[in-house]
Amino acid sequence: MNEADKKNWGTSYGQLVWQQFSKNRTNLVCLWFIIILFTIAVLAPFIANDKPLIININGKVHFPLFDTLTANDYSVFLAAITGITLVSLIRRNSRKIDPFLRSGVLWKQVLICTGILLVGIILLQIFFPRKLDATDYRAMIASGKASNAIFPLVPYGYGRTDIKVSQKPPSNEHWLGTDDVGSDVLCRLIHGTRISLSVGFVAVGISSVIGIVFGAIMGYFGGKIDFIGMRLLEIMMSVPTFFLIITIVAFFPRSLLNIMIIIGITSWTDDARFIRAEFFKLRNQDFVQAAISLGLPLRSILFRHMLPNGIAPVLVSITFGVAGAIFIESALSFLGFGVAPPTPSWGQMLSTGVSTTGEFLWWLTFFPGLAIFFTVTAYNLLGEGLRDAIDPKLRKAV
Amino acid sequence: MTENGIILSVQNLSTFFDTELGVAKAVQDVSFEIEKGKTLALVGESGCGKSVTALSIMRLIPSPPGRIESGKILYRERNILEFSEKQMRQIRGNKIAMIFQESMTSLNPVYTIGDQIVEAITLHQKKTYDQAWSMAQEMLDKVRIPNPARRMEEYPHLLSGGMRQRVMIAMAISCKPSLLIADEPTTALDVTIQAQILDLLDELQQSENMSILLITHDLGVVAQRADDVAVMYASKIAEKCSCKELFKNPLHPYTQGLLHSLPQLGARQKRLNTIAGNVPEPLNFPSGCKFHTRCPIGCNDKKCQTVEPELREVSKDHFAACWYAPGYETKLTTNPFGKAQDR
Numbered sequence: 001m002n003e004a005d006k007k008n009w010g011t012s013y014g015q016l017v018w019q020q021f022s023k024n025r026t027n028l029v030c031l032w033f034i035i036i037l038f039t040i041a042v043l044a045p046f047i048a049n050d051k052p053l054i055i056n057i058n059g060k061v062h063f064p065l066f067d068t069l070t071a072n073d074y075s076v077f078l079a080a081i082t083g084i085t086l087v088s089l090i091r092r093n094s095r096k097i098d099p100f101l102r103s104g105v106l107w108k109q110v111l112i113c114t115g116i117l118l119v120g121i122i123l124l125q126i127f128f129p130r131k132l133d134a135t136d137y138r139a140m141i142a143s144g145k146a147s148n149a150i151f152p153l154v155p156y157g158y159g160r161t162d163i164k165v166s167q168k169p170p171s172n173e174h175w176l177g178t179d180d181v182g183s184d185v186l187c188r189l190i191h192g193t194r195i196s197l198s199v200g201f202v203a204v205g206i207s208s209v210i211g212i213v214f215g216a217i218m219g220y221f222g223g224k225i226d227f228i229g230m231r232l233l234e235i236m237m238s239v240p241t242f243f244l245i246i247t248i249v250a251f252f253p254r255s256l257l258n259i260m261i262i263i264g265i266t267s268w269t270d271d272a273r274f275i276r277a278e279f280f281k282l283r284n285q286d287f288v289q290a291a292i293s294l295g296l297p298l299r300s301i302l303f304r305h306m307l308p309n310g311i312a313p314v315l316v317s318i319t320f321g322v323a324g325a326i327f328i329e330s331a332l333s334f335l336g337f338g339v340a341p342p343t344p345s346w347g348q349m350l351s352t353g354v355s356t357t358g359e360f361l362w363w364l365t366f367f368p369g370l371a372i373f374f375t376v377t378a379y380n381l382l383g384e385g386l387r388d389a390i391d392p393k394l395r396k397a398v
Numbered sequence: 399m400t401e402n403g404i405i406l407s408v409q410n411l412s413t414f415f416d417t418e419l420g421v422a423k424a425v426q427d428v429s430f431e432i433e434k435g436k437t438l439a440l441v442g443e444s445g446c447g448k449s450v451t452a453l454s455i456m457r458l459i460p461s462p463p464g465r466i467e468s469g470k471i472l473y474r475e476r477n478i479l480e481f482s483e484k485q486m487r488q489i490r491g492n493k494i495a496m497i498f499q500e501s502m503t504s505l506n507p508v509y510t511i512g513d514q515i516v517e518a519i520t521l522h523q524k525k526t527y528d529q530a531w532s533m534a535q536e537m538l539d540k541v542r543i544p545n546p547a548r549r550m551e552e553y554p555h556l557l558s559g560g561m562r563q564r565v566m567i568a569m570a571i572s573c574k575p576s577l578l579i580a581d582e583p584t585t586a587l588d589v590t591i592q593a594q595i596l597d598l599l600d601e602l603q604q605s606e607n608m609s610i611l612l613i614t615h616d617l618g619v620v621a622q623r624a625d626d627v628a629v630m631y632a633s634k635i636a637e638k639c640s641c642k643e644l645f646k647n648p649l650h651p652y653t654q655g656l657l658h659s660l661p662q663l664g665a666r667q668k669r670l671n672t673i674a675g676n677v678p679e680p681l682n683f684p685s686g687c688k689f690h691t692r693c694p695i696g697c698n699d700k701k702c703q704t705v706e707p708e709l710r711e712v713s714k715d716h717f718a719a720c721w722y723a724p725g726y727e728t729k730l731t732t733n734p735f736g737k738a739q740d741r
């Protein structure tokens with residue numbers, strides 16, 4: 001196959017959407033903002049940590065930062081590597097660089113990658129040893145036991161408490177000030193990115209999987225199944241979600257995973273409704289009939305042939321959903337129902353903005369508030385951009 | 399099973415749709431047989447139940463509102479109406495394949511041509527992805543798509559209607575089905591492409607020894623391609639015989655009317671002949687013979703208006719559902735359809 005042939009190859013739907021999406025500068029800015037946020041979240045222990053990257057103790061070189069990375073850190077790295085691999089595979093496939101990478105192969109690769117990721121995370125969580133390193137390296141340097149240390153950009157750990165420097169406004173030492181227990185605000189903000197983004201992603205992941213499967217089955221079968229499903233969905237919708245979450249959180253231990261799951265299983269109704277409507281429309285399309293007449297199994301018809309044609313509105317709702325989940329998590333943490341205190345969370349930081357003496361500590365409200373505001377806005381703008389990009393009315397003729 | 403055995407036998411099939419206005423009897427008491435390697439054409443006006451018959455064979459009737467009320471569909475002497483959905487998946491695509499009328503919308507827009515054919519191949523045959531890929535390429539070559547290697551990588555919107563129909567055919571025949579249901583395969587295509595597609599089907603039928611159920615309203619197509627013909631009118635079969643016999647000696651007044659309304663090349667006609675009146679609504683069929691409202695002889699006959707004629711063997715292998723067949727013309731002083739039977 002020569003070059004001219006390659007150029008003439010068709011543009012897929014995804015490429016068309018991307019063309020439309022990337023025309024708008026706001027969309028790109030938001031996308032970059034979120035990519036940077038992700039980078040910060042993944043590399044958080046390297047950016048803000050009280051362990052030095054490298055240190056010379058008694059003539060021996062140590063790497064305390066690498067030694068103290070936890071199972072969670074490695075899980076995040078694994079997830080990031082898988083994500084990057086997947087994105088590059090999809091891009092390779094859509095550009096048709098490699099004729100062997102066809103979507104059938106790609107599906108397998110996606111499945112394998114996800115499988116490796118899940119197995120890896122589970123293995124890490126079970127088998128990775130918990131290492132505690134309570135050494136105060138700064139004190140060691142001060143006392144002359146160690147030398148030649150290189151600290152990360154923000155040389156504080158998020159769990160560090162130091163009452164001596166509590167509630168200090170921004171200074172050269174602590175760029176964004178310190179909170180009530182003397183932790184560095186910038187460090188907690190950086191580590192909080194992880195919590196917020198992972199809550200957003202995992203919660204929306206759970207809710208969209210439930211919503212898509214539920215909606216797909218309702219939309220495809222219709223009739224009685226649809227009737228019963230819709231009534232269930234209406235019951236679900238009539239419950240005020242936020243109060244339900246608060247109630248559930250009160251009964252279960254305050255862990256991040258619980259919050260993700262609870263947000264996930266209470267916010268799938270919109271996705272289910274979108275998918276149901278799309279599937280109603282798609283069910284009688286000729287290509288779906290043709291797929292059935294080829295004898296394809298139901299799984300393939302629903303999720304391979306119908307879903308990609310009806311996923312667009314759900315993608316938009318997913319982006320809004322991520323923003324919503326971040327917001328809910330912040331609100332929960334603000335009210336004290338969120339993650340337990342040593343774990344940093346933007347909402348929880350907000351709640352420390354008023355001291356016990358009634359004093360307003362502006363830096364504890366302003367910076368986390370700004371972080372929440374920008375992240376939620378970026379996701380919402382991204383969702384809006386995506387909605388415009390997939391709208392066929394706005395697209396010029398192909 | 400003999401070499402020329404009957405591959406599909408539809409017996410007294412009735413398919414009804416429950417609508418808000420009542421039960422629409424889309425197909426009633428339809429019976430026909432298809433022999434191995436032969437083509438049966440199902441002819442009739444729009445809405446007479448041709449497509450519903452085809453969809454019933456594939457068990458693709460949306461239910462609700464549709465339901466197969468009664469009858470048997472025997473594929474190689476096994477009633478597929480009693481099959482489970484899992485057994486049915488083994489039949490669909492593998493043993494009985496279908497080509498749809500709308501070639502423009504029958505391919506999934508999000509996958510490349512190659513992916514879609516490969517999926518059809520790997521579904522029913524034990525092939526690796528690469529084997530299936532090269533087989534799909536052969537298939538495209540077989541249906542005479544130029545530059546198949548490149549087309550495999552393209553998305554359906556880049557292909558013309560005729561090409562898409564070829565892809566659909568390639569997909570349908572990729573598992574070497576013994577019966578191909580072609581539901582108006584050429585209606586959405588222009589005339590030159592029509593001929594090519596039909597030639598292609600003919601050729602594939604010869605090479606694969608495949609049976610075809612050809613659903614069409616184009617009598618020209620029927621005359622050229624079919625071995626046997628069943629004419630449907632208002633949910634029932636009006637006449638059933640070999641193709642030659644039908645054009646030589648049509649017995650049912652509806653068939654005669656159809657043949658008479660064909661435009662004749664070279665003849666000076668101001669207007670084309672038509673059959674007066676409209677196809678009756680499936681919710682509101684007339685009593686007696688369903689054609690009596692439009693029939694030149696039945697319209698005044700008490701028997702035609704009240705008692706419905708059964709499909710009966712009028713002469714050898716020639717069935718018609720008409721009280722007056724054969725030779726109803728003798729009852730009239732002038733033939734209202736002109737010289738249709740002279741063709």
